[in-house]
Amino acid sequence: MAQIPEIIHSKDISRWTDETDVIVVGMGIAGACAALEARRAGAEVLVIERASGGGGASALSSGIFYLGGGTAVQQAAGYEDTPGAMYDFLMANGVAPDAEIIRAFCDGCVEHFDWLEAQGVPFERSYFPGKAVFLTTTTCLMSTGNEKVWPYRDVAKPAPRGHKVAREGENAGSLAMGALLARCEEAGLQTRYDSQVTALVIDDTGRVTGVRYRRSGEEHHARARKGVILATGGYNMNREMLAEHMPHMLGNAEPLGMPYNDGAGILLGQSAGADTQSMSGVIATASFYPPSQLIKGILVNTRGERFVAEDSYHGRTASFIIEQPGHKAYLILDSEIFAYPELTDFSHHTLVDGWETVEEMEAGLQLPPGALQRTLAEYNRHAEKGEDPLLHKHPEWLKPLTAGPYAAFDVSFNKSVYLYITLGGLKTNARTEVVGIDGALIPGLYAAGACASSVSRDGRDYASGLSLGPGSFFGRVAGRLAATA
Ligand SMILES: Cc1cc2nc3c(=O)[nH]c(=O)nc-3n(C[C@H](O)[C@H](O)[C@H](O)COP(=O)(O)OP(=O)(O)OC[C@H]3O[C@@H](n4cnc5c(N)ncnc54)[C@H](O)[C@@H]3O)c2cc1C
Structure with missing residues (x-):
């Protein structure tokens, strides 16, 4: 003390x-x-x-x-x-x-x-x-x-x-x-x-x-x-x-x-x-955007589930990431919105990998079988109509993630550099x-x-x-x- x-x-x-x-x-x-x-x-x-x-x-x-x-x-x-x-x-x-x-x-x-x-x-x-x-x-x-x-x-x-x-x-x-x-x-x-x-x-x-x-x-x-x-x-x-x-x-x-x-x-x-x-x-943050097109991706935890509206202020998103099991989260993108996070201070720019299908991505990220496939299918079904009933991401940032190949960035608390103020x-x-x-x-x-x-x-x-x-x-x-x- x-x-x-x-x-x-x-x-x-x-x-x-x-x-x-x-x-x-x-x-x-x-x-x-x-x-x-x-x-x-x-x-x-x-x-x-x-x-x-x-x-x-x-x-x-x-x-x-x-x-x-x-x-x-x-x-x-x-x-x-x-x-x-x-x-x-x-x-x-x-x-x-x-x-x-x-x-x-x-x-x-x-x-x-x-x-x-x-x-x-x-x-x-x-x-x-x-x-x-x-x-x-x-x-x-x-x-x-x-x-x-x-x-x-x-x-x-x-x-x-x-x-x-x-x-x-x-x-x-x-x-x-x-x-x-x-x-x-x-x-x-x-x-x-x-x-x-x-x-x-x-x-x-x-x-x-x-x-x-x-x-x-x-x-x-x-x-x-x-x-x-x-x-x-x-x-x-x-x-x-x-x-x-x-x-x-x-x-x-x-x-x-x-x-x-x-x-x-x-x-x-x-x-x-x-x-x-x-x-x-504490405000501890490591923003995955800019570029802002990345906000059209989704964040999932190790259960393959979304947990925060991706258009949140980066500090709010970071707080939710820290609360996830093992402090872990992935940013999931399709080929239409793919880009590297620009703010290299946070070290988010390490790409986990790219995959042809969602099934392969799910296996590559070692997520529970079927979990990411379910999450994306549900997200895409609503995004087509400009809706996000689960987390209410603003329609401006919604698009179905259907254009493979797919990619994931590891944005976990202990993998990136989070900067904080008490x-x-x-x-x-x-x-x-x-x-x-x-x-x-x-x-x-x-x-x-x-x-x-x-x-x-x-x-x-x-x-x-x-x-x-x-x-x-x-x-x-x-x-x-x-x-x-
Ligand atoms: C890189 C960076 C970017 C930031 N950007 C922003 C931003 O854009 N917007 C925003 O709102 N916040 C930002 N912050 C946070 C913000 O700067 C601080 O939270 C804020 O400046 C704190 O102001 P303060 O007056 O309370 O403390 P400080 O500005 O830290 O001043 C405290 C002073 O007290 C002195 N002191 C400490 N202990 C003693 C002692 N025992 N005796 C005598 N003197 C002492 C220190 O030497 C210091 O000069 C940023 C911080 C950093 C580091």
Whole structure:
């Protein structure tokens, strides 16, 4: 089990190195947004960051923000999204959705998009209509979730909500962080870089009143008159925490993050009595598309059965693959739609083999006799009519798979390279106040970003952008609240 740090009592501190109103721990997107808003609300702000500069995993990211409700980009692309439609979708798609958190996010999204642009985070007025994992162009808007997947498309009118920062390449997050860090510098924050927060400080009433941090081998104490905001990112670099909450990721999958995403904020919160939530929640993904024609294939498990609509968001599909017997699955194609998966990072490009008939393919994949033949016959019978009564794949992706020869790719969890981000973290309310294991709020303590359990809590309900979108939004909420505490 990961070690929860000691808690320090303020009466035991003889000298504070720093005194300020609000302390922000971590300078990724949640921390930068928290610090900016706290400062603009009139608070003195000290940011303590373990790395030699701000950025965190946020600066490494693809720069997709999940935002909606009628942003300027959605309007320019001709989509009439509303906060209500976005809320209905996120609640229906959510595995353990928190109605208050989702309501606050959806209601505030349009203003938040405008705010990001006002800070200098650039978003083009452009739309990509296809199905992709990320874009390497400057094109902004794209469908990045399960909005068009059954049953969600019947619950809420689908709208594209992935907003990518206008930068070419895979690393658009660095442009967003560059803009936010520049605004932080202008705002006159105090910063301590190369400084690792190692403990929280509480007073006699249990209120969090500061932190201990280590810098150049020396320990310091920083006092926060109004509050401490934890924004240290996820825990996918902490092997002990992974072994406890998602042992199957160790050795099988690659963490997406930076070295200091080691769960420090979660453990610090726990030292003050905080509760955690959805700690086994993870988005682990290895998309078999693009090219999108592969979505017209079917995925089967070792029983030869389909188990997920193939047009699902790749993270949802991956979650279902991980749950199959032996974590195994095959992508079955016929000659009309055959292509190699384009994203070689995931190593799906290993073709198992090609076969003249379905019967031979079934034997070649060592599936139970008759199983794949039955599955395909059933699928093809309905696909001819543009229907999929079993899993409701959208008619756009349906075609009978009858044009031999046939081929299969092994897309099993332990055969491909799955990349993952942890989704669990400190339990907070919609105001980012940290909730204790006794259900009471911990005074003076706030959390935002990937160290808090937020809008998405499971790979089945994730959409690309549901880290940067809510992380930046709730970072701002935390900053404003702590400043006025
Ligand atoms: C390659 C890649 C692509 C991604 N693409 C996307 C995307 O397009 N859209 C999306 O929504 N998400 C994406 N993600 C995930 C997303 O980037 C992260 O979930 C998100 O940036 C987390 O933000 P954060 O502010 O919570 O944490 P971070 O940005 O990781 O910031 C946390 C900061 O806290 C600091 N810190 C940690 N511990 C301490 C300590 N004890 N004391 C002081 N400082 C500490 C760290 O050094 C770090 O700077 C991607 C991630 C990667 C790696």
